[in-house]
Amino acid sequence: MTTAPVRLMRGFATVGGLTMASRVLGFARDVLIAALLGAGPMAEAFFVAFRLPNMFRRFFAEGAFNMAFVPLLAKRLEGEGSEAERRAAAQDFAEEALAALTAVLLALTALALVAMPVLMLALAGGFADDAERFDLAVAYARIEFPYLLCMSLTALFSGVLNALGRFAAPAAAPILLNVFLIGAMGLALAFAWPVGDALAWGVLAAGFAQAAMVWLAARRAGMALRLRRPRLTPGVRRLARLGAPGALAGGATQINLVVGTLIASFFPGAVAWLSYADRLYQLPLGVVGVAIGVVLLPELSRRVRRGDEAGARDAMNRAAELCLALTLPAAAALAAVAGPIVSVLFGRGAFSPEDVAATATATALYALGLPAYVLQKVVQPIFFAREDMDSPLRYAVAAMATNVVVAAAGAPLVGYVAIPLGTVLGAWLQLWLLMRGARARDPAARADARLAKAAPRLLAASLAMGLALWLGAQALGEALAAPGLRWLALAGLMLGGGALYAVLAVTGGGVRPADLRAALRRRD
Incomplete structure (x- = not known):
C-alpha cells in the first residue's frame, strides 16, 4: 500500500513537473512580450x-x-x-x-x-x-x-x-x-x-x-x-x-494588489517592471507552492475526516521539508544574481538597460519573501481541512494592513521599490501569524525532529550557493553580457549553483535521496 509521504511526493512531482512546463512557457511568453513591447x-x-x-x-x-x-x-x-x-x-x-x-x-x-x-x-x-x-x-x-x-x-x-x-x-x-x-x-x-x-x-x-x-x-x-x-x-x-x-x-x-498596482501606475514603466519581476519569482512559487497547496489540502482533509492526527502531522512536515528544500535555494539564487537573470531573459529589443535594472531590483526584493509565500501554502490547509476559515482571514487582514502602510508610506521616499518591500514584510508577518495560530490548536502544525534537523542545514546550503553564484556572476560578467554567449553563461552558472546546492544539501543531511527516488519512481 502506498504510504502518505510517498503519495504526497508523487503528487507534488506530478503537479510540480507540469507547473514547471507551464512556467517555462511563461518565460518564453514574457521574453517575447518584453522584446516586442518593452515597458511601454x-x-x-x-x-x-x-x-x-x-x-x-x-x-x-x-x-x-x-x-x-x-x-x-x-x-x-x-x-x-x-x-x-x-x-x-x-x-x-x-x-x-x-x-x-x-x-x-x-x-x-x-x-x-x-x-x-x-x-x-x-x-x-x-x-x-x-x-x-x-x-x-x-x-x-x-x-x-x-x-x-x-x-x-x-x-x-x-x-x-x-x-x-x-x-x-x-x-x-x-x-x-x-x-x-x-x-x-x-x-x-x-x-x-x-x-x-x-x-x-x-x-x-x-x-x-x-x-x-x-x-x-x-x-x-x-x-x-x-x-x-x-x-x-x-x-x-x-x-x-x-x-x-x-x-x-x-x-x-487583492487589496494589496490593487494598492500596489495603483501606486505603480504613477511611476512610468513600474507596472511592467513589477509584472516581469512577478513572473520570475512566480516560477518557484508556482512549481512548489501550487503543487503543495493542491496536493496537501485533500490529503489533510481525508486524514482529518478519519481522525488520523499522526498521518496529518507527517504529511504537513514532509510538505514543509520539500518546500524549504526547493524554495530556499531559489530565493538565494534570485536575490544573488537577479541582474544577470533579468538581463539575459528580457534585455533585448524594446526592453532597455534601465528596464533591466529596475526589474532586477524588484526581483531581488520579491525573492526575500519567497519562502514565506510558499510556507503559507503548507500551513493554510491545516485550517481549511478543519473548516476554519476565520483565522486565516484575521491573519490576512493584518498582513494586508502592513503591506498597504509600507507601500503607501514608502513610495514617496523610495518610489516603486516600496511595493515589493511591503509585499515581503506582509508575507512574513502572515506566515508567522499562521504558524502561531496553527501550533496553538493543532498537533499537526508542530515540526517533528526530522524537519527541525533539516531546516537549518537547507538554509546553510542555500546561503553558500547564493554566495557562490554571486562570485561566479562577477567572474562571468563579460560572458553574461555577450550576445552569443549570455544564455550559455547563465545556464552554466545556474547549473553549477544547483549542483553545488545538491551536494551541500545531501552531504549536510538536509535532503534524503530516498524521498526523491520515491517521488520520481511512479506518479499517481
Whole structure:
C-alpha cells in the first residue's frame, strides 16, 4: 500500500513537473512580450487589464471558493455508505456549487463590462493622465474579463479532480494559456496585427480552452457535472458560510494588489517592471507552492475526516521539508544574481538597460519573501481541512494592513521599490501569524525532529550557493553580457549553483535521496 509521504511526493512531482512546463512557457511568453513591447504603454495596458480578472479569480476561485469547496467535497467522498452512494452525494454537491458559482460570475461579469472605466481608475489611477494607456487598458480589460468566468469554472472542476486524487489535468491546464499567448503573438507578427490586441483575445480563447480541458477530465473521472438551475440548498449555504471568510481573506490579499498596482501606475514603466519581476519569482512559487497547496489540502482533509492526527502531522512536515528544500535555494539564487537573470531573459529589443535594472531590483526584493509565500501554502490547509476559515482571514487582514502602510508610506521616499518591500514584510508577518495560530490548536502544525534537523542545514546550503553564484556572476560578467554567449553563461552558472546546492544539501543531511527516488519512481 502506498504510504502518505510517498503519495504526497508523487503528487507534488506530478503537479510540480507540469507547473514547471507551464512556467517555462511563461518565460518564453514574457521574453517575447518584453522584446516586442518593452515597458511601454501597450505592455502596461495589457498587464493591468490581465491583472483585473486574475484578481477576481483569486478572490472567488482560489481564495474563497476552492478552499471551502475541496474539504466539503472530500467529506462526501469519505462519508458513510457505499462508494456509489458517496460518489453520487459528491456529484450532487458539485453540481449545486457549479450552478451557484456560474450565476454569480455571470452577473459580476456583466456588471464589470459596463463599469470598466471606473474599475480601471480604481486599479490604475495613474493612467488617467495618459489617454493612450487608459483607453488601451479599458479596451483590453473588456476583452479579457470573461476569463474570470472560465478560470473560476476551471478551479471548480480542478477541485473535483484534486479531491479524487487526479492532479495531472488541473496542473496541465495553465500550459494552454502560454501556448495561446505565444501563438497570438506569432499571428500578430505574421499578419501585422497590434500585439496587445492579439494578446487580449488570446487570453479569452485560452480561458475557454482551459475550462473545456478540466471539464473533460472530470467527465472521464466519472464526474460529468450538469449545469442546474441555481438554488440555495443546504450544501450551497454551507459552502457560502465557509467561503465568506475566505472571500474576505482573498479580498484582503487583492487589496494589496490593487494598492500596489495603483501606486505603480504613477511611476512610468513600474507596472511592467513589477509584472516581469512577478513572473520570475512566480516560477518557484508556482512549481512548489501550487503543487503543495493542491496536493496537501485533500490529503489533510481525508486524514482529518478519519481522525488520523499522526498521518496529518507527517504529511504537513514532509510538505514543509520539500518546500524549504526547493524554495530556499531559489530565493538565494534570485536575490544573488537577479541582474544577470533579468538581463539575459528580457534585455533585448524594446526592453532597455534601465528596464533591466529596475526589474532586477524588484526581483531581488520579491525573492526575500519567497519562502514565506510558499510556507503559507503548507500551513493554510491545516485550517481549511478543519473548516476554519476565520483565522486565516484575521491573519490576512493584518498582513494586508502592513503591506498597504509600507507601500503607501514608502513610495514617496523610495518610489516603486516600496511595493515589493511591503509585499515581503506582509508575507512574513502572515506566515508567522499562521504558524502561531496553527501550533496553538493543532498537533499537526508542530515540526517533528526530522524537519527541525533539516531546516537549518537547507538554509546553510542555500546561503553558500547564493554566495557562490554571486562570485561566479562577477567572474562571468563579460560572458553574461555577450550576445552569443549570455544564455550559455547563465545556464552554466545556474547549473553549477544547483549542483553545488545538491551536494551541500545531501552531504549536510538536509535532503534524503530516498524521498526523491520515491517521488520520481511512479506518479499517481
